[in-house]
Amino acid sequence: MRRFWYLASLARKSAWNRRGTLALVVLCIALSTLLLLGIERIRGQIRENFVQAVSGVDLVAGARGGSIQLMLYAVFHLGGATNNMGWESAQRIAAHRDVAWTIPLSLGDSHKGYPVVATSPDFFGRYRFRADRRIEFTAGRAFDALFDVVVGAEVARKLGYRPGSPLVLSHGNSETLLAEHADKPFVVSGVLAPTGTPVDRALYISLAAMEAIHLDWQGGAPVPGFRVRADQVRKFDLTPKSITALLVGLKSRSRVFALQREIGGWKEEALMGVMPGVAMDQLWRMLDTGERALLLISALVTLTGLAGLASAILAGLGERRRELAILRSAGARPLDILFLLACEGVMLVFAGIVAGLLGLVLLLLGIGPMLAERYGIVLYFSWPGREECLLLGSIVAAGFLTSLIPAWRAYRISLSDGLTLST
Amino acid sequence: MLVAGGVLPETLLPEIRRWKVSCRVPPLGDCFRVMSITSSSADFAVALRDIRFSWPGQARPVLDIAELLIRPGERVFLSGPSGGGKSTLLGLIAGILLPERGSVTVGGTALHTLGAPARDRFRGAEIGFIFQQFNLVPYLSMIENVLIPCHLSPRRRARALQRADTLQEAAAHLLARLDLAPALWQRPVRRLSVGQQQRVAAARALIGAPPLLIADEPSSALDADSRDVFLKLLLGECALAGASLLFVSHDAALAGAFPTALRLDDLNAAPREETP
Numbered sequence: 125m126r127r128f129w130y131l132a133s134l135a136r137k138s139a140w141n142r143r144g145t146l147a148l149v150v151l152c153i154a155l156s157t158l159l160l161l162g163i164e165r166i167r168g169q170i171r172e173n174f175v176q177a178v179s180g181v182d183l184v185a186g187a188r189g190g191s192i193q194l195m196l197y198a199v200f201h202l203g204g205a206t207n208n209m210g211w212e213s214a215q216r217i218a219a220h221r222d223v224a225w226t227i228p229l230s231l232g233d234s235h236k237g238y239p240v241v242a243t244s245p246d247f248f249g250r251y252r253f254r255a256d257r258r259i260e261f262t263a264g265r266a267f268d269a270l271f272d273v274v275v276g277a278e279v280a281r282k283l284g285y286r287p288g289s290p291l292v293l294s295h296g297n298s299e300t301l302l303a304e305h306a307d308k309p310f311v312v313s314g315v316l317a318p319t320g321t322p323v324d325r326a327l328y329i330s331l332a333a334m335e336a337i338h339l340d341w342q343g344g345a346p347v348p349g350f351r352v353r354a355d356q357v358r359k360f361d362l363t364p365k366s367i368t369a370l371l372v373g374l375k376s377r378s379r380v381f382a383l384q385r386e387i388g389g390w391k392e393e394a395l396m397g398v399m400p401g402v403a404m405d406q407l408w409r410m411l412d413t414g415e416r417a418l419l420l421i422s423a424l425v426t427l428t429g430l431a432g433l434a435s436a437i438l439a440g441l442g443e444r445r446r447e448l449a450i451l452r453s454a455g456a457r458p459l460d461i462l463f464l465l466a467c468e469g470v471m472l473v474f475a476g477i478v479a480g481l482l483g484l485v486l487l488l489l490g491i492g493p494m495l496a497e498r499y500g501i502v503l504y505f506s507w508p509g510r511e512e513c514l515l516l517g518s519i520v521a522a523g524f525l526t527s528l529i530p531a532w533r534a535y536r537i538s539l540s541d542g543l544t545l546s547t
Numbered sequence: 548m549l550v551a552g553g554v555l556p557e558t559l560l561p562e563i564r565r566w567k568v569s570c571r572v573p574p575l576g577d578c579f580r581v582m583s584i585t586s587s588s589a590d591f592a593v594a595l596r597d598i599r600f601s602w603p604g605q606a607r608p609v610l611d612i613a614e615l616l617i618r619p620g621e622r623v624f625l626s627g628p629s630g631g632g633k634s635t636l637l638g639l640i641a642g643i644l645l646p647e648r649g650s651v652t653v654g655g656t657a658l659h660t661l662g663a664p665a666r667d668r669f670r671g672a673e674i675g676f677i678f679q680q681f682n683l684v685p686y687l688s689m690i691e692n693v694l695i696p697c698h699l700s701p702r703r704r705a706r707a708l709q710r711a712d713t714l715q716e717a718a719a720h721l722l723a724r725l726d727l728a729p730a731l732w733q734r735p736v737r738r739l740s741v742g743q744q745q746r747v748a749a750a751r752a753l754i755g756a757p758p759l760l761i762a763d764e765p766s767s768a769l770d771a772d773s774r775d776v777f778l779k780l781l782l783g784e785c786a787l788a789g790a791s792l793l794f795v796s797h798d799a800a801l802a803g804a805f806p807t808a809l810r811l812d813d814l815n816a817a818p819r820e821e822t823p
């Protein structure tokens with residue numbers, strides 16, 4: 125046992141002695157570890173983020189089009205805008221005998237880069253995330269007056285809003301002054317508790333308010349020569365004409381296919397009903413191809429790293445024949461030499477993996493805030509799971525097998541060289 | 548040829564062996580061979596009998612030695628031309644190589660009857676080895692280089708600790724005796740002079756008091772001055788430890804420093820390779 129510790133310490137010192145040459149190999153292995161684990165981890169966490177963002181919704185109804193696009197836009201406020209669906213159709217769905225509840229969503233405006241969602245007050249009571257958690261207020265309450273706005277936790281934190289704070293919405297995603305609804309300022313009525321979902325990054329107003337601020341707008345610009353002051357809007361009919369999507373909860377989940385078919389078949393308007401789980405699956409399947417390509421590339425990087433490892437150690441063997449003969453003369457067996465070299469290889473693989481894991485942590489710390497900022501995707505720390513341990517294990521196993529190549533060569537050398545060594 | 552076993556009185560044996568060993572009296576060889584059969588190989592530090600060895604793929608044997616005997620504590624110089632098979636012979640004595648036939652007995656242990664792991668263990672415990680040059684592991688410190696055998700052989704370790712409290716102390720003691728000042732000990736071994744390197748190698752061979760030291764051209768890379776210093780120190784330490792020494796060189800001029808000198812050509816019946 126003591127002998128093996130000694131040989132291991134020799135391997136360590138030898139590797140350290142040649143650290144200049146071996147650093148590249150370690151770097152390569154670190155990179156491949158980072159890629160393999162990073163892809164696995166980010167994929168898993170993004171998926172979890174998406175899955176946990178909304179629950180209990182049986183169908184998302186909207187204008188006919190791409191189902192993934194509708195999901196991404198309506199629920200996650202990502203990607204390009206979809207066509208709107210008529211308010212009549214939304215009401216028709218809400219009145220359907222199988223439907224328990226509906227939440228209308230109308231998007232399009234923004235505030236300092238955060239999306240503004242017009243919805244019904246039901247939203248706060250109905251919306252569920254992370255299996256069965258509901259939305260809570262840390263301060264204030266739901267919108268009540270026409271120009272009330274409820275802000276998500278992150279919006280409140282970043283922009284310092286409290287109930288009573290005034291704010292102005294922008295038209296569309298632009299932040300130019302021209303496109304501001306400056307004539308109709310809002311007042312914060314409530315602040316939501318953090319949820320770890322896109323809710324944190326959104327502002328919520330009533331559908332009527334959304335209608336009100338667009339009374340004097342046509343398309344992307346104010347209608348020239350036509351102004352409706354904030355105190356005049358109540359004279360108009362503020363019933364929405366259209367919305368982006370309708371979240372639908374059923375009395376019985378078994379009716380979901382029937383309702384989906386029914387909505388899809390309506391003559392009056394080209395609509396569709398999307399089952400969130402199915403749309404998500406489609407999204408993952410689309411991404412899977414890309415992920416698999418990335419995984420393949422990472423596997424190739426790993427192979428390159430291991431090949432580099434083997435060749436770096438092999439290349440060093442020539443000048444180490446002396447050293448091996450010295451060890452042999454002092455009583456080392458050829459198998460000891462095999463162990464020494466294999467040990468060196470495995471140590472390098474371990475060093476690479478540790479460096480890769482460190483790099484991964486730094487990377488996640490680095491891009492985590494960016495992901496949260498831009499996409500509302502929250503990365504969190506967790507110990508490597510079963511899959512990741514399997515990946516790590518296979519890197520170590522592959523590294524061990526690769527190390528056996530130079531080790532076997534050294535074994536042969538020390539057998540044939542013995543103590544006589546042509547210099 | 549078979550004289551009645553052991554007619555010569557025991558007291559004469561060393562004298563006759565000296566003749567044989569220095570090969571000054573070839574006619575006596577036959578008589579001597581008969582004599583030595585009667586004395587057991589176990590009485591010698593090294594006893595080779597009827598050895599034949601050829602490298603794989605070579606038709607001609609490199610070594611064909613009827614007998615080579617070294618008594619315990621004897622310090623023997625063995626000279627021979629380059630390529631003559633000196634290193635091969637040392638490989639046989641060190642248990643790295645096995646003879647095609649014949650017996651190799653070192654310190655009473657018949658190496659040719661042992662398996663490879665047992666021979667490796669034996670070498671680590673009982674033999675100190677010094678090479679021609681580049682004798683040191685470059686990434687180890689001077690003390691670490693000296694201590695290599697103690698880590699690979701429990702017996703070397705145990706014997707080293709009989710004389711010192713710690714291995715470090717044992718190594719330091721030897722280094723000091725070999726004229727290597729403590730100021731040098733932290734220096735990377737690559738930056739030592741060749742003479743200093745060879746003295747570190749000698750300390751490594753001596754640590755843990757192996758009964759036999761084997762030196763394969765250890766002074767060939769040294770200039771005359773450091774060679775003389777090295778020889779003096781090595782011989783002195785061997786005498787002090789009571790170790791047998793087999794010192795090999797192609798430079799026959801060194802023979803004078805040794806009590807016993809042999810020429811491989813005299814021992815080896817294998818025909819030299821003709822030089823074209």
Ligand SMILES: Nc1ncnc2c1ncn2[C@@H]1O[C@H](COP(=O)(O)OP(=O)(O)O)[C@@H](O)[C@H]1O
Pocket residue numbers: 540541544602603609627628629630631632633634635636
């Ligand atoms: N490892 C080896 N494999 C094959 N042949 C060898 C090997 N080592 C030495 N020889 C051959 O054995 C002969 C004796 O070599 P060696 O014992 O090294 O001589 P010396 O040490 O006297 O110079 C040479 O002809 C050499 O080519």
Ligand SMILES: [Mg+2]
Pocket residue numbers: 633634635763
């Ligand atoms: Mg030689």
